[in-house]
Amino acid sequence: MSTRPFTTVLLGNPNTGKSTLFSALVGMPTRVGNYPGVTVEEKIGRYTHREIPIDLIDLPGTYSLSPKSPDETVTVNVLFGRVPRIPSPDCVVIVADATNLERNLYLASYVLELGLPTVIALTLCDAAEKKWISIDADELSRRLGCAVVPVVATTRQGIATLREMITDAPHFPRRNKINIEQHLAAVDSIHEPAVREAIARYAWIENILDGVVSKHPSTTRSFDEQIDAALTHRLWGTLFFILTMLFVFTSIFWVATPLMELMAFGVDTIGVWLGSILPQGAVRSLVIDGMIAGVGGVVVFLPQIAMLFFFIAMLEGCGYLSRAAFLMDRLLVGVGLSGKSFIPLLSSFACAIPGIMAARTIENRRDRLLTILVAPLMSCSARLPVYLLLTGAFVPNVPVGVLWLRLPAIVLLSMYAVGVIVAATVAFVLSRTVFVGIPQPFVMELPRWRWPQAAVVLQRSYEASVSFLQNAGTLIVAVSIVVWALSNYPFDEQAIEAEISHHRIALKTQLESLRAAGQETSQTAMELTEILAAMETPEGIRAAQKGALQRQSFLGRTGRLIEPLVQPLGWDWRIGCAAIASFPAREVVLGTLGVIYNVGDVDLSKKPGENALVRRLRAATWDGTNRKVFTLPVALSIMVFFALCAQCASTLVIIGRETGSWIWPVITFTYMTTLAWLGAFATYQIGTWFMGA
Amino acid sequence: MHELSLLKKGSAGRVVRIHGTDSISMRLLEMGLTPGVSVKMIGAALLGDPLEIELRGYHLSVRKSEASRVEVAGS
Numbered sequence A: 001m002s003t004r005p006f007t008t009v010l011l012g013n014p015n016t017g018k019s020t021l022f023s024a025l026v027g028m029p030t031r032v033g034n035y036p037g038v039t040v041e042e043k044i045g046r047y048t049h050r051e052i053p054i055d056l057i058d059l060p061g062t063y064s065l066s067p068k069s070p071d072e073t074v075t076v077n078v079l080f081g082r083v084p085r086i087p088s089p090d091c092v093v094i095v096a097d098a099t100n101l102e103r104n105l106y107l108a109s110y111v112l113e114l115g116l117p118t119v120i121a122l123t124l125c126d127a128a129e130k131k132w133i134s135i136d137a138d139e140l141s142r143r144l145g146c147a148v149v150p151v152v153a154t155t156r157q158g159i160a161t162l163r164e165m166i167t168d169a170p171h172f173p174r175r176n177k178i179n180i181e182q183h184l185a186a187v188d189s190i191h192e193p194a195v196r197e198a199i200a201r202y203a204w205i206e207n208i209l210d211g212v213v214s215k216h217p218s219t220t221r222s223f224d225e226q227i228d229a230a231l232t233h234r235l236w237g238t239l240f241f242i243l244t245m246l247f248v249f250t251s252i253f254w255v256a257t258p259l260m261e262l263m264a265f266g267v268d269t270i271g272v273w274l275g276s277i278l279p280q281g282a283v284r285s286l287v288i289d290g291m292i293a294g295v296g297g298v299v300v301f302l303p304q305i306a307m308l309f310f311f312i313a314m315l316e317g318c319g320y321l322s323r324a325a326f327l328m329d330r331l332l333v334g335v336g337l338s339g340k341s342f343i344p345l346l347s348s349f350a351c352a353i354p355g356i357m358a359a360r361t362i363e364n365r366r367d368r369l370l371t372i373l374v375a376p377l378m379s380c381s382a383r384l385p386v387y388l389l390l391t392g393a394f395v396p397n398v399p400v401g402v403l404w405l406r407l408p409a410i411v412l413l414s415m416y417a418v419g420v421i422v423a424a425t426v427a428f429v430l431s432r433t434v435f436v437g438i439p440q441p442f443v444m445e446l447p448r449w450r451w452p453q454a455a456v457v458l459q460r461s462y463e464a465s466v467s468f469l470q471n472a473g474t475l476i477v478a479v480s481i482v483v484w485a486l487s488n489y490p491f492d493e494q495a496i497e498a499e500i501s502h503h504r505i506a507l508k509t510q511l512e513s514l515r516a517a518g519q520e521t522s523q524t525a526m527e528l529t530e531i532l533a534a535m536e537t538p539e540g541i542r543a544a545q546k547g548a549l550q551r552q553s554f555l556g557r558t559g560r561l562i563e564p565l566v567q568p569l570g571w572d573w574r575i576g577c578a579a580i581a582s583f584p585a586r587e588v589v590l591g592t593l594g595v596i597y598n599v600g601d602v603d604l605s606k607k608p609g610e611n612a613l614v615r616r617l618r619a620a621t622w623d624g625t626n627r628k629v630f631t632l633p634v635a636l637s638i639m640v641f642f643a644l645c646a647q648c649a650s651t652l653v654i655i656g657r658e659t660g661s662w663i664w665p666v667i668t669f670t671y672m673t674t675l676a677w678l679g680a681f682a683t684y685q686i687g688t689w690f691m692g693a
Numbered sequence B: 001m002h003e004l005s006l007l008k009k010g011s012a013g014r015v016v017r018i019h020g021t022d023s024i025s026m027r028l029l030e031m032g033l034t035p036g037v038s039v040k041m042i043g044a045a046l047l048g049d050p051l052e053i054e055l056r057g058y059h060l061s062v063r064k065s066e067a068s069r070v071e072v073a074g075s
């Protein structure tokens, strides 16, 4: 027997369980979800059966062999062996949904005509049984002239048989039994030829299925239908949608907070412990001021990330996403997008990269480009920690008087809203200027309702958590170390002392001149006295030294160079540096802030469970004064900046790849960064004016 | 005979014709909306568009503009 691997493709309509079947056959986890467009590119996995290696290819779903969107094009190209790195298939497994055989066999009618060795896997047999649909698989097999295997991919039922059939398929050439012509002749000739062919194929299907599928229609409306009626109801459905979104975001804020405090306590404890065992010096500084300060501020948000992905996976698994897309279509058309943009945009709340890739399901190039351009404006999970930290630390925790909502939750929601509103505006403007075009179709299957599979939901949360921690352990550690190095070198003791004494003299002179003018009791004078007194304490001396070191460091010099650019946003040069360091990947910002603001505050015993980074930010003052850096308008301005800015190199790379041109990432970067600056500027100015008034 | 988009919520009809042979019409046909098939109107989204219909045992969403290419006869 030859050992040449045997290429087998999984082909079928979207959402029929191809990826689930792929995982079951190969034993390799894949992304699955109860909506069309989860799989957008081919995935290859190998398993061995009866000593024959089999290369199984999972493909995006398609309804026919004339592709209408980029993901369907991938499928058809692989099937016809047009992709150079993939051998043309030796065997096709048609994955057909047992609850909906009629429509599933339409694609099958084309595939069977190709004459390739074919096996039909009847998936979702458990769901069919629940709907009282029974299928005579043997009879179907006889009529189609190929093996038909009923399976339940989620419980691996029928998988062993399917494996046998796949291995055997090439040895049993199929007798071609497709006879469309006979049905074609019976079609009324008033229809166009293309229409006649479709009619003939469905007539063939009806003929094949006659006596094979038996349905026992229930007299009462099924539970599914009732849920569907409520959730796609024009009024209740829309209300439910809004409440769901509110619930998801507020619960992320409130439910995960106690867990987060636990994490913060753990991080602090590790910091104190390391502080007690490491000798004074550069290593200690690197570990405590660089790594713990950097990573500690980030990992505490693990519970929130896990929860966000838990909710997303629940929504993906139950079939709600397609309903939400249905409800939102009109609104999206209004701003120049389409209902098909909904799932890519919603996925972007987790991460823009899969979101942008999911845009491949959009048939029309114009809609697709627009969706891709605005997808990075959806607040991804990397922005969540920034929002959580700043709202938690600087937004007063007061009720707003509506439902159970409190101000921090409203601010958090507003940050998500800012991204959505700006995206809508950008899409609206572009669709009426650059991307003028005709309205595009929205023909979308609404998948049946299903309980999300616990394993899939947990897997998704787990994967997101692992990758979050991995990021914290690699990228954020690395950036924290670089920032630490840049802010601690060059180290010139004399220059530091010189700066401190220079500063002290300047303050004293100022105070004396105030005294001379008889303004000893003025607020400025009091403040100056306070600062001068603080500078004499051991802690104050240490803080002053650290501050001076930072100002003279590479980072400090660069920071003060860009300060004019960020001052209108209410930021000091340190925030400016943190923002700039976050351009390659925004998730590093808290780490960077943690390292940069690690001046002075070392009192870890103050409030167990409180984030050390929060303490540092609350204590931060403008250089040489005791004016606080972080006020409410500043915190809001930072959040708005992060909500709108294109701080993710990977996203830009993916945009380039998906659009096939470098011009779109450049445009995305430019427009987002400009809007971010303007948005932050407006927020700070308006906020300051409000606070003053 | 009237347009599919005019079917009342909860009522059913039989498809008589699909106008056009562009990609939108082809997609409708591929999805099983062929002459002779029976369709049921399930409802519409907030602003009356798109529509949710049931055919061949599954649910499909189409916009009014697409549904207007489909002629149905009350059954």
Ligand SMILES: Nc1nc2c(ncn2[C@@H]2O[C@H](COP(=O)(O)OP(=O)(O)O)[C@@H](O)[C@H]2O)c(=O)[nH]1
Pocket: A012, A013, A014, A015, A016, A017, A018, A019, A020, A021, A031, A032, A033, A034, A035, A036, A037, A038, A039, A061, A123, A124, A125, A126, A127, A151, A152, A153, A154, A155, A316, A317, A450, A453, A456
């Ligand atoms: N009840 C049931 N659900 C299944 C089965 N196979 C897949 N699913 C679910 O069907 C949905 C679509 O599955 P997926 O593998 O992503 O389909 P694909 O789009 O064809 O790749 C997911 O929610 C799966 O959990 C099955 O045999 N039984």
Ligand SMILES: [Mg+2]
Pocket: A018, A019, A020, A031, A032, A038, A039, A059, A060, A061
């Ligand atoms: Mg898939």
